[in-house]
Amino acid sequence: MNYEKTKVWGILLRLYHWSLVLSIIALVVTGFYINTPWTNTTLEGSVSFPMATMRYWHFLAGYLFTAAILIRIFLLFFGNRQERIWDFLPITSRNIKSLTTTLGYYSYISDEHDNRPGHNVLAGMSYLLTIVAAVFQLIAGFYLLFPEAATWQGVGNAIFGSQQEARFVHHLLMWYFILFGFVHVYIVIWNEMKSPEGLISSMINGLKFKS
Amino acid sequence: MKDKAANISFSSGISRRSFLKSCTLAATALGLSEAMIPKLIEAAESAQRPTVIWLHFQECTGCTETLLRGSHPDIGRLILDIISLDYHETIMVPSGHQAEKSLHDSVAKNKGKFILVVEGAIPTADNGNYCKIAGRTAIDILEDIGPQAAAIIAIGTCASFGGIQAAHPNPTGAKGVQEIISGVPILNLPGCPPNPVTFLGTVLHFLTFKRLPNTDKLGRPLFAYGRRIHDHCERRAHFDEGRFAEEFGDFGHKNGYCLYKVGCKGPETFSNCPAARFNDVDVWPVSVGHGCIGCTEPNFWDSMTPFYERLPQVSIPGTGIVTDADSAGKKILGVAAAGAAIHAAVGIGKSVIKKG
Ligand code: HEM
Ligand code: SF4
Numbered sequence: 001m002n003y004e005k006t007k008v009w010g011i012l013l014r015l016y017h018w019s020l021v022l023s024i025i026a027l028v029v030t031g032f033y034i035n036t037p038w039t040n041t042t043l044e045g046s047v048s049f050p051m052a053t054m055r056y057w058h059f060l061a062g063y064l065f066t067a068a069i070l071i072r073i074f075l076l077f078f079g080n081r082q083e084r085i086w087d088f089l090p091i092t093s094r095n096i097k098s099l100t101t102t103l104g105y106y107s108y109i110s111d112e113h114d115n116r117p118g119h120n121v122l123a124g125m126s127y128l129l130t131i132v133a134a135v136f137q138l139i140a141g142f143y144l145l146f147p148e149a150a151t152w153q154g155v156g157n158a159i160f161g162s163q164q165e166a167r168f169v170h171h172l173l174m175w176y177f178i179l180f181g182f183v184h185v186y187i188v189i190w191n192e193m194k195s196p197e198g199l200i201s202s203m204i205n206g207l208k209f210k211s
Numbered sequence: 212m213k214d215k216a217a218n219i220s221f222s223s224g225i226s227r228r229s230f231l232k233s234c235t236l237a238a239t240a241l242g243l244s245e246a247m248i249p250k251l252i253e254a255a256e257s258a259q260r261p262t263v264i265w266l267h268f269q270e271c272t273g274c275t276e277t278l279l280r281g282s283h284p285d286i287g288r289l290i291l292d293i294i295s296l297d298y299h300e301t302i303m304v305p306s307g308h309q310a311e312k313s314l315h316d317s318v319a320k321n322k323g324k325f326i327l328v329v330e331g332a333i334p335t336a337d338n339g340n341y342c343k344i345a346g347r348t349a350i351d352i353l354e355d356i357g358p359q360a361a362a363i364i365a366i367g368t369c370a371s372f373g374g375i376q377a378a379h380p381n382p383t384g385a386k387g388v389q390e391i392i393s394g395v396p397i398l399n400l401p402g403c404p405p406n407p408v409t410f411l412g413t414v415l416h417f418l419t420f421k422r423l424p425n426t427d428k429l430g431r432p433l434f435a436y437g438r439r440i441h442d443h444c445e446r447r448a449h450f451d452e453g454r455f456a457e458e459f460g461d462f463g464h465k466n467g468y469c470l471y472k473v474g475c476k477g478p479e480t481f482s483n484c485p486a487a488r489f490n491d492v493d494v495w496p497v498s499v500g501h502g503c504i505g506c507t508e509p510n511f512w513d514s515m516t517p518f519y520e521r522l523p524q525v526s527i528p529g530t531g532i533v534t535d536a537d538s539a540g541k542k543i544l545g546v547a548a549a550g551a552a553i554h555a556a557v558g559i560g561k562s563v564i565k566k567g
Contacts, residue, residue: 050453163479175540
């Protein structure tokens with residue numbers, strides 16, 4: 001068989017993707033710890049600082065997460081053709097068709113596969129939703145991190161009402177990211193098996209195969 | 212005695228020593244330098260004595276009680292000494308028509324100059340019928356008197372944000388003062404109750420500097436609500452070090468470890484409790500082994516209950532399930548996993564059929 005390679009994802013997008021993966025895993029693990037510290041020492045005078053350490057890693061990963069999201073938002077407007085928002089907003093007839101094709105394909109109704117280089121529109125929409133969720137998550141995070149800073153206080157109070165409500169939303173959104181991660185990985189593997197186009201390796205080397 | 216708050220039922224007058232002590236305490240609470248204390252004392256001694264009208268709406272009178280009957284009688288008396296309290300239902304002598312008359316006389320005489328203190332939430336549902344004084348609804352009284360004041364101090368969480376009365380489903384439509392009145396400077400002193408020192412500090416600040424103290428974005432004075440409980444808590448070292456009480460009465464609890472895991476809301480709450488403390492014996496909830504319940508925050512009750520859990524409960528729409536966020540998350544993730552398994556099984560089934 002004759003495979004043709006096409007360049008799909010730029011280096012920034014791939015960096016964004018893996019930074020996001022890494023930071024979300026770190027944030028979920030440390031986030032669970034912050035909510036319910038599962039270690040409990042009765043050793044006094046020790047210097048292990050588990051809670052302080054977990055919070056430190058949470059904030060570090062939080063900054064990585066924030067950087068990744070800012071890069072993605074930049075690429076939505078200034079990235080390559082596949083990376084821009086117009087490529088997967090269901091506003092053109094090509095994109096609306098992609099949405100219906102993909103829905104049919106995913107629900108086993110038809111075998112027609114949307115053979116576009118970038119995201120299919122269903123995936124693109126779920127990524128957009130995730131970026132919006134991420135923006136709220138990081139605003140909540142910074143509001144919790146700098147509760148006394150007037151700017152964050154203004155923004156946070158306007159969106160969430162109070163620290164406790166922001167914390168609640170922050171926690172619920174964590175479950176959104178867990179859920180997204182699960183569904184995302186399942187669908188990527190499913191796609192890779194149904195129509196091998198190098199979906200997974202494309203996030204590493206930027207290349208997809210045309211079938 | 213005539214001008215010395217003649218309406219008030221007990222005579223004031225405190226010793227010079229207590230007077231200086233209370234002023235110093237207030238200066239400390241305000242975070243003022245030592246050099247400012249004489250100015251504060253001078254302002255407290257001056258004969259200006261701003262007129263204060265104190266309105267009670269949907270409340271328990273706990274804020275007043277804390278102010279007057281705590282083990283800080285001097286603070287309560289000092290306040291009565293430096294202000295001219297013309298109307299206060301709990302402690303005034305007149306009643307009935309006489310009381311009403313002193314209210315209206317005072318408002319008319321001091322229009323635009325008096326300080327209005329509001330204690331309690333204001334019910335707004337059903338035309339405000341759930342709270343009436345002298346035949347008028349609370350909202351009617353507030354809308355009448357509020358705009359005529361120089362400034363309004365909302366004392367307690369109820370007057371600030373609605374408080375317990377505003378808890379879901381808020382049958383009386385209880386609201387805080389700032390949701391009803393605009394155009395007059397409003398200062399919120401939330402807390403259930405707020406520390407008397409906070410009120411004294413506010414009054415002395417007003418007397419000394421002729422304006423209300425600086426506030427955060429929720430209208431709470433920064434001197435009392437600028438910092439988080441958690442950042443000034445004596446148990447904080449245990450938090451960072453991961454030493455927690457798992458339940459009340461266990462080893463960690465007996466040894467004074469952090470109360471985070473039994474629901475302490477200190478990390479989300481702004482107040483001077485750990486610094487100002489209560490009752491002359493330097494206690495506050497966390498120091499006696501109970502977590503902070505977050506009473507100074509907006510939506511207190513709905514967002515701070517259950518008191519012994521870290522986060523509010525989630526109700527999953529359409530199922531009647533009310534549970535904590537993590538069980539809800541696990542349930543939803545379980546449904547998603549089941550969905551994925553069915554999806555994969557259908558795919559495998561279809562390819563098997565095709566091959567067959
Ligand atoms: C996918 C992204 C994230 C997840 C899943 C996540 C998860 C969590 C969780 C579960 C908590 C504990 C809340 C609780 O239940 O009490 C938490 C706390 C917190 N998070 Fe995040 N978080 C994320 C992103 C961020 C970001 C971007 C920041 C900003 C730097 C941040 C800052 C914080 C802060 C300051 C706290 C409070 C910690 C404390 O004061 O003890 N988070 N996070
Ligand atoms: S007891 Fe409460 S306020 Fe004190 S350190 Fe623990 S969580 Fe923070």
